[in-house]
Amino acid sequence: MHIKPFRIEQYFGKYEFSAKYLLSSSDAESRTIQELLELELSSQEKFLQHWCGYTESPGAPALREVISGIYQGIKAKDVLVVAAAEEAIFVLYHALVSPGDHVIVETPCYESALEVARSTGAQVSEWRRCYENGWAHDLAALEKLLQPNTKIIYINTPHNPTGLLMPAGTFQQVMKLAASRGIIVFCDEVYRELEHDPASRLPAACEIYERAVSLGSMSKTYGLPGLRLGWLVCKDAEILERCLEFRYYTTICNSAPSEFLTALALRHREVLIRRNREIVLRNMVLLEAFLRQRSNLFEWVKPNASTIGFMHYKPGRDVLSFCEDAVKNAGVLLLPGSVYDQPRHIRFGYGRKNMPEALAQFGAYLDAHS
Ligand SMILES: Cc1ncc(COP(=O)(O)O)c(C=O)c1O
Structure with a gap:
């Protein structure tokens, strides 16, 4: 059996457990x-x-x-x-x-x-x-x-x-x-x-x-x-x-x-779903505000389900090097669309409780590099 490297999991494997701010995770907030x-x-x-x-x-x-x-x-x-x-x-x-x-x-x-x-x-x-x-x-x-x-x-x-x-x-x-x-x-x-x-x-x-x-x-x-x-x-x-x-x-x-x-x-499961939907809806409001402020950089078809969305990155720059720079210099983990063969997109995740902090950190990184 021949199988190609799993680029999504490889990228997460590299950074998920060392990055401080996870801004692309697809799993909703967990529990003990x-x-x-x-x-x-x-x-x-x-x-x-x-x-x-x-x-x-x-x-x-x-x-x-x-x-x-x-x-x-x-x-x-x-x-x-x-x-x-x-x-x-x-x-x-x-x-x-x-x-x-x-x-x-x-x-x-x-x-x-x-x-x-x-x-x-x-x-x-x-x-x-x-x-x-x-x-x-x-x-x-x-x-x-x-x-x-x-x-x-x-x-x-x-x-x-x-x-x-x-x-x-x-x-x-x-x-x-x-x-x-x-x-x-x-x-x-x-x-x-x-x-x-x-x-x-x-x-x-x-x-x-x-x-x-x-x-x-x-x-x-x-x-x-x-x-x-x-x-x-x-x-x-x-x-x-x-x-x-x-x-x-x-x-x-x-x-x-x-x-x-x-x-x-x-x-x-209704208890789990209710809590996670609340987190998602609260975070979506923040992402919408973020997008309004950063419309020169990002736009998307607004997600209507799940914990993730796929932002179009407007500058022609390579998303892999952009995301690697963000994780190495600001500790913010994003998922470059290149792992989906979509090199003009970045996957965001908004299912975690501490997403507002991660988004603020990413905003500060963008301000510092504008
Ligand atoms: C669409 C889709 N299918 C399957 C999986 C695998 O999930 P699991 O953790 O249940 O193996 C994922 C994980 O990201 C996914 O997004």
């Missing part, structure tokens, strides 16, 4: 284990008594039940719990795709969605979106990409890196197009439930199309990436079964303490 245990009476004792043997490979039954409750019309048997979204992406592509197949991936995207697909030996086409037309989805272009051997269409809503929801009509059209040819839709929904206006939430793909697989994670909306827990949800038992067969070769089963804490957190 103690704070999680405080969500439920007597859970501390239960956690300490929790058995640390192997767990059931599809996920603990009680956990699959709680996860199924996030969705309409989904049962516990439709859920496969894995070690976060990253394992899900690896497992799904390698379980379902081989050389001779064709995969379509919405881009720009979280890099593994594209590179893991390529690593299977399948032919991969990009369904490209661009800033110049407001990151619009070109359905005619998608239709043109379809081939008789197209096996999977990967989409991502809310979207990394733009923080935009796919318009509801477009979402329905993608499902319709896929359904008319029996193509699997792999829908990355790791930022779902963090729509800035909850009324704009889309249905989960798995709710509306039998051969759609929804991808969920504890990492983003719920702010618990350290649990390394995620899931695939699909009503088509054969699709899920093939993923399970493959995951016997990756992690076999999940971490028992993580399953306990995830089930606990999800039983109270």
Whole structure:
């Protein structure tokens, strides 16, 4: 298997744990284990008594039940719990795709969605979106990409890196197009439930199309990436079964303490979502003010979901050297769009409590270098 270096994770790996001000993180504010245990009476004792043997490979039954409750019309048997979204992406592509197949991936995207697909030996086409037309989805272009051997269409809503929801009509059209040819839709929904206006939430793909697989994670909306827990949800038992067969070769089963804490957190997910949405909305106001003051440098299509947004950097300067200078000289970590093959953009993150401090620091850096 050949796979390209994961540039997004490489960049974070270099700076995330040494930079003082994180201004590009995609995970919402986290919590301690103690704070999680405080969500439920007597859970501390239960956690300490929790058995640390192997767990059931599809996920603990009680956990699959709680996860199924996030969705309409989904049962516990439709859920496969894995070690976060990253394992899900690896497992799904390698379980379902081989050389001779064709995969379509919405881009720009979280890099593994594209590179893991390529690593299977399948032919991969990009369904490209661009800033110049407001990151619009070109359905005619998608239709043109379809081939008789197209096996999977990967989409991502809310979207990394733009923080935009796919318009509801477009979402329905993608499902319709896929359904008319029996193509699997792999829908990355790791930022779902963090729509800035909850009324704009889309249905989960798995709710509306039998051969759609929804991808969920504890990492983003719920702010618990350290649990390394995620899931695939699909009503088509054969699709899920093939993923399970493959995951016997990756992690076999999940971490028992993580399953306990995830089930606990999800039983109270409204508490987690409410706090994180409050942080996001407060930070968005600050970012809007920042943009008004710095309109000579930045502009964006305002995100309507998630913790991230993709700013167009107006000066023609290379964003990689700009971001590296900001982290080295001001301790402010931004993510250069070059890691998404978007060298005129910078990813901002606004899901953390201390974002105002990071933004102020970045502002001071810009003033000093103007
Ligand atoms: C769209 C998208 N999918 C998947 C992942 C992987 O998340 P996890 O931490 O659950 O592996 C990320 C992380 O940034 C992401 O943004």
